[in-house]
Amino acid sequence: MSDAADRMRYGASALATPANAITIARMALAVPFLAFVANGGSSYWALAAWTVLAFSDGLDGHLARKHGTTRSGAFLDPLADKVLVLGAAWALVVSGTFWWVPVLLITVREIGISVFRSWYARRGIAVPARYSAKVKTVVQELAIAFALLPPIAEHAEWVHVSILWAAVVLTIGTGISYVTDGHRSFSHTGDRG
Numbered sequence: 001m002s003d004a005a006d007r008m009r010y011g012a013s014a015l016a017t018p019a020n021a022i023t024i025a026r027m028a029l030a031v032p033f034l035a036f037v038a039n040g041g042s043s044y045w046a047l048a049a050w051t052v053l054a055f056s057d058g059l060d061g062h063l064a065r066k067h068g069t070t071r072s073g074a075f076l077d078p079l080a081d082k083v084l085v086l087g088a089a090w091a092l093v094v095s096g097t098f099w100w101v102p103v104l105l106i107t108v109r110e111i112g113i114s115v116f117r118s119w120y121a122r123r124g125i126a127v128p129a130r131y132s133a134k135v136k137t138v139v140q141e142l143a144i145a146f147a148l149l150p151p152i153a154e155h156a157e158w159v160h161v162s163i164l165w166a167a168v169v170l171t172i173g174t175g176i177s178y179v180t181d182g183h184r185s186f187s188h189t190g191d192r193g
Contacts, residue, residue, distance in 0.1 A: 026056055033049050041092070103164075
């Protein structure tokens, strides 16, 4: 029975997949989590919830590779990541834990690159994610995790502030890489046309 389940594959247009179910659950759980963080700031409960939400991204990715990637998953997974990371960062701004300037820089880059990639995708040009973009996401998640950890938030604020600014540098750097890659791909496509 489990062998049959392991062999189950979904087509590129499938919507109801195990990976998508986890992705949608992550976004649904984000709403009460973000409200809790905005009202309470750091706590061990918030840190535990954040850890589950952040690590579940790896689970939906594993299931997608196991059962087949889908167009809906390719759209929903990065959307869930952005909702969680940006939502948590802004909730921490509301709670007074994060300064709004680095969070705004990250937000502008994330939205700008999403628009940029969509624009190129409509022209048939894929701008794939680089490994550095995964590192960027992990550093963003770590900044949030440390900000939610009460001893750090209360007595060593410099830790999460430093990690947040490292995330800003990585976020902007990977954004520049995406623009460069997209421009290069667009130029090569134009040369062939």
